[in-house]
Amino acid sequence: MKILLDNGHGIDTPGKRSPDGHFREYAYNRYLAFRIREQLTAMGLDVQLLVPEREDIPLPERCKRVNKICKQYGSDQVLLISLHVNAAGNGKEWLNSRGWCCFTTTGQTKADALATCLYETAQAQLPGHRIRKDTADGDPDLEKDFYILRHTSCPAVLTENLFMDNQDDLAFLESAEGSQAIVDLHVGGIRRYLSL
Ligand SMILES: [Zn+2]
Numbered sequence: 001m002k003i004l005l006d007n008g009h010g011i012d013t014p015g016k017r018s019p020d021g022h023f024r025e026y027a028y029n030r031y032l033a034f035r036i037r038e039q040l041t042a043m044g045l046d047v048q049l050l051v052p053e054r055e056d057i058p059l060p061e062r063c064k065r066v067n068k069i070c071k072q073y074g075s076d077q078v079l080l081i082s083l084h085v086n087a088a089g090n091g092k093e094w095l096n097s098r099g100w101c102c103f104t105t106t107g108q109t110k111a112d113a114l115a116t117c118l119y120e121t122a123q124a125q126l127p128g129h130r131i132r133k134d135t136a137d138g139d140p141d142l143e144k145d146f147y148i149l150r151h152t153s154c155p156a157v158l159t160e161n162l163f164m165d166n167q168d169d170l171a172f173l174e175s176a177e178g179s180q181a182i183v184d185l186h187v188g189g190i191r192r193y194l195s196l
Pocket residue numbers: 008009016025083084085
């Protein structure tokens with residue numbers, strides 16, 4: 001099984017930062033991807049960063065990279081997790097929205113099972129935090145046809161790891177225990193999915 005980690009955005013992406021400008025989403029996504037890779041690799045799993053560059057790589061190129069690997073390994077032998085930090089506004093002001101969530105494409109796919117595993121570990125790793133879900137279709141994930149999910153042929157999910165324009169969420173993200181919890185929920189969720 002090949003696990004692909006997609007760290008969203010790049011150093012040249014406009015916006016995508018905290019209202020005071022000190023927190024940059026592209027940098028945090030990379031930090032998460034490095035640490036998740038480090039932990040999964042230490043457990044003997046095959047993990048690859050989809051975007052090792054610091055610059056933003058356009059979504060069609062990201063998908064091309066994924067689908068090339070899917071051709072090599074077989075789509076059911078590849079998993080894609082796209083890492084992001086959420087924002088409620090346009091980055092100009094601190095807002096109240098908080099919490100963690102995971103997206104899949106609309107409809108039932110293998111990605112739903114991966115998302116459910118991530119929700120289970122998120123629940124355990126983020127006590128006291130809001131877990132944003134939609135259980136109307138029988139599973140917790142939110143569904144939205146993000147380009148990276150729609151145009152890749154393997155099971156793919158996108159996690160929004162709390163809100164960078166909420167001061168409490170951001171303080172947690174930047175704390176040692178907070179960032180460890182975010183890493184651990186991905187590591188745990190992926191392992192749970194693989195043992196199904
Ligand atoms: Zn993002």
